[in-house]
Amino acid sequence: MTRIADDIKLDFDDVLIEPQRSELFSRKEVNIERTFTFKHTKETWTGVPIISANMDTTGTFELAKIFAEYKMLTAVHKHYSVSEWEDFIKNNPSILNHVMVSTGVSENDFQKVKDIMKITNDIKFICIDIANGYSRILEKFVSKVRKEFPEKIIVAGNVVSKNMAEVLHESGADIVKVGIGPGSVCTTRIITGVGMPQLSAIIDCADASHGLKGHIIGDGGCKTAGDVSKAFCGGADFVMLGGIFAGHEESEGEIVTIEGKKFKKYYGMSSSTAMKKHSGGVKNYRASEGKEVLIPLKGSIHKTIQQILGGVRSTCTYIGAEKIKEMPKRASFIRVNRIVNTVYGQSDGLNL
Numbered sequence: 021m022t023r024i025a026d027d028i029k030l031d032f033d034d035v036l037i038e039p040q041r042s043e044l045f046s047r048k049e050v051n052i053e054r055t056f057t058f059k060h061t062k063e064t065w066t067g068v069p070i071i072s073a074n075m076d077t078t079g080t081f082e083l084a085k086i087f088a089e090y091k092m093l094t095a096v097h098k099h100y101s102v103s104e105w106e107d108f109i110k111n112n113p114s115i116l117n118h119v120m121v122s123t124g125v126s127e128n129d130f131q132k133v134k135d136i137m138k139i140t141n142d143i144k145f146i147c148i149d150i151a152n153g154y155s156r157i158l159e160k161f162v163s164k165v166r167k168e169f170p171e172k173i174i175v176a177g178n179v180v181s182k183n184m185a186e187v188l189h190e191s192g193a194d195i196v197k198v199g200i201g202p203g204s205v206c207t208t209r210i211i212t213g214v215g216m217p218q219l220s221a222i223i224d225c226a227d228a229s230h231g232l233k234g235h236i237i238g239d240g241g242c243k244t245a246g247d248v249s250k251a252f253c254g255g256a257d258f259v260m261l262g263g264i265f266a267g268h269e270e271s272e273g274e275i276v277t278i279e280g281k282k283f284k285k286y287y288g289m290s291s292s293t294a295m296k297k298h299s300g301g302v303k304n305y306r307a308s309e310g311k312e313v314l315i316p317l318k319g320s321i322h323k324t325i326q327q328i329l330g331g332v333r334s335t336c337t338y339i340g341a342e343k344i345k346e347m348p349k350r351a352s353f354i355r356v357n358r359i360v361n362t363v364y365g366q367s368d369g370l371n372l
């Protein structure tokens with residue numbers, strides 16, 4: 021018989037974080053760096069646990085240099101050639117601790133990861149990413165990569181449920197990437213009807229992963245700095261952002277001028293735009309599961325980064341968390357019907 025789960029699953033917009041009595045007065049007292057020790061490898065990593073998404077507009081070498089200044093991470097997209105990686109590695113040896121090499125699950129992808137890792141020992145993260153992390157091909161690929169690279173920090177996804185988070189950790193993943201359908205240019209929920217509200221996906225997967233000494237990335241669906249804080253409060257160890265970082269001077273994407281106003285293109289990696297660019301078009305047996313949007317040019321990305329980091333610091337002072345790691349312990353969520361007053365329109369608060 022068809023099953024319907026009737027416990028309520030929530031999204032970022034369904035909750036607010038309740039303020040707590042706190043000794044913290046200034047945002048300066050908050051430490052937004054975390055040090056991680058991982059499940060399978062002996063490696064540790066210290067930095068600000070926010071990751072630019074492995075999309076060809078946001079997971080670029082150009083942005084990686086900027087995010088590294090803030091000790092953040094960039095999941096570099098999988099469409100750079102090995103020789104482009106060679107140049108990047110040669111010219112930026114000091115920031116390799118802040119990049120992830122992204123890969124799909126084909127034999128060619130595997131070979132390419134091996135070729136990139138041969139160039140340097142200083143890249144620690146491999147991000148194995150497929151849209152449907154429930155496919156058994158992912159588990160098998162994660163095991164293969166774990167065997168080849170016992171010392172690397174392996175990210176695998178995307179999934180949204182406890183049991184799959186556990187399966188991926190047991191296959192060799194240190195970090196599980198969580199999110200099916202929440203992305204700003206994702207149409208999976210519309211095209212397939214599949215998905216899970218992102219905050220609940222994070223809460224469920226964090227519970228499973230932390231029980232196994234693993235970690236999770238909350239990937240997709242953050243529209244504001246407040247959503248980033250909600251993801252951390254829900255138990256995300258890292259938060260991955262695409263749309264928030266797209267549309268800036270420094271992000272990749274064609275600029276389009278309409279009636280004198282400048283826009284930058286941002287599109288899903290399963291959109292027909294991306295498929296035309298990287299695989300010669302949409303194959304006739306599949307539908308595109310992403311869309312293309314025009315973002316009014318946002319100016320410099322530095323301001324956006326500072327707004328997000330400032331927002332997270334401020335959340336910490338409201339709930340009395342001295343560091344990001346304490347956020348889930350300190351936070352309690354309140355279910356709400358409305359999160360903002362929209363009488364003067366709706367804003368993401370980032371470009372004011």
Ligand code: 5GP
Pocket residue numbers: 073074075151178199201202203204205206207208239240241242260261262263264287288289290291309310311
């Ligand atoms: P955003 O921060 O823009 O809300 O979400 C970024 C995330 O959306 C990415 O990290 C990735 O997981 C997801 N994503 C990117 N492109 C596509 C796509 O074409 N289709 C789907 N379903 N998800 C996408």
